[in-house]
Amino acid sequence: MKIKSTAICRLVNRCFPRAGAPALGKRRDHLAFAQWEYDNAGDSLRGFSPYHDIRLKRLLDVGCGLGGKSAWYARNGAKEVVAVDLDPERVERAAGFAASRNARNTSFLVRDAGRLEGLEDNRFQVVLFNDAFEHLQRPAEALLECYRVLEPGGTAHIVFPPYGSPWGAHLFAYVRIPWAQLFFANEPLLEVWKEGFRADAGDGSGMITPKKLNEVEAARTVAQLRQLNRMTIRRFRALVAASPFTLTLVREHVPRWVVPRPKRNLFLREHLVTRVTAVLQK
Numbered sequence: 001m002k003i004k005s006t007a008i009c010r011l012v013n014r015c016f017p018r019a020g021a022p023a024l025g026k027r028r029d030h031l032a033f034a035q036w037e038y039d040n041a042g043d044s045l046r047g048f049s050p051y052h053d054i055r056l057k058r059l060l061d062v063g064c065g066l067g068g069k070s071a072w073y074a075r076n077g078a079k080e081v082v083a084v085d086l087d088p089e090r091v092e093r094a095a096g097f098a099a100s101r102n103a104r105n106t107s108f109l110v111r112d113a114g115r116l117e118g119l120e121d122n123r124f125q126v127v128l129f130n131d132a133f134e135h136l137q138r139p140a141e142a143l144l145e146c147y148r149v150l151e152p153g154g155t156a157h158i159v160f161p162p163y164g165s166p167w168g169a170h171l172f173a174y175v176r177i178p179w180a181q182l183f184f185a186n187e188p189l190l191e192v193w194k195e196g197f198r199a200d201a202g203d204g205s206g207m208i209t210p211k212k213l214n215e216v217e218a219a220r221t222v223a224q225l226r227q228l229n230r231m232t233i234r235r236f237r238a239l240v241a242a243s244p245f246t247l248t249l250v251r252e253h254v255p256r257w258v259v260p261r262p263k264r265n266l267f268l269r270e271h272l273v274t275r276v277t278a279v280l281q282k
Contacts, residue, residue: 002185009177010195010235016176024049030066037068042076044069044130051249051279054078056124060149062113062142063132063224067094073128074103082180084111114141122151132161134170134231143243147282156245156280163230164270170228173197181269233270236278245280252276 003009037146045052056075061070067090074081081103082188085091088110111117113129113136128145129136138140146156161168170180174196175189233252240247253275254261262268 003183004185004188006188009175009180009184009192013175013177013192018179030093031097034066034068034071034093037066038072038097038101040067041072041130044159045073045157045252047159047277048279049226050247051155051157054126058082058123059126059128060084060116060119060124061145062127062129062146064091064094064108066090067097069128070094070106070108071098071101071103074098074106075101078126079105081106082109082124083107084109084113084116086110086112092097100213112138114145115139116145116149119149121148123149125154127154127156129156129158129160131160133158133236133252134163136229137227139229139231140239140242142206143239143245143280147244149192150282152282153170154281154282155248158278158280159275160231160236162233162236162270162273163228164232165272166272167274174259182271210235215244233273233276236276240278240280243280245282247278249279250276250280251278 034204045054054073056078058080059073059078059082061073061081061083064070064085067083070083083091083094083098083106085094085108089106091110095106098106098108109118111119113132125202127145127150129142133139133142143156150156162171163169163181164179166178168179169175169189171180171189171193174193176185180189237247237250252269252273254272255274258272262272
């Protein structure tokens, strides 16, 4: 049974130093976050090696967020980048960021990944789900739509953290308890996250400073955290197996301190693998 007490969650959270969680870097406002995406897009893309070459290819970026990755793809060889996201405000900001980086061969659309209206069959050569697949409410439909808009031989690139992993709850900015989602109910976790946000974004008097994320953005972030689809490794593999795709590449990343590697024990894999990287081919 999960613990429902906010007080216990707050107390346990204080036992874990912030240094133990993944680094947030300088991602405290929209522009900084988009720039962080832009700066890290190349390294993220190389994680799909040897299927990471996007030069002269038409690319669909699903769950584009604030547009940093999309702009980088456009500036680094892609022939065309179409980026989609469910949040109209983020799509608007993403388009603005791409324009500021002179990424002219980009377009941004408000779309559900499970219903890519207006995007014709066989249009793209690459589809990217970069830290987006775990947020999809209809992942099976998204895979089918992805298959439809890819040309024969095209590839879908997916990277996501399994829900059972140490930071699978996506709350590590202010909740530093590993596997917190397995021990605590949603309500205390989100309350402790919001308390941490207010302390970090405030000026000491409880007022929110304009230089940091505002309360509206915080509310949107928390809402998205509630909407995680709890994607596991087992479920992901089952979705791919049921789709028309061929699984060409799959890598399961674990921390260096995990020895030996959890190869066959599914329980250990679900809870120790921090990222799954996969390439699917049409």
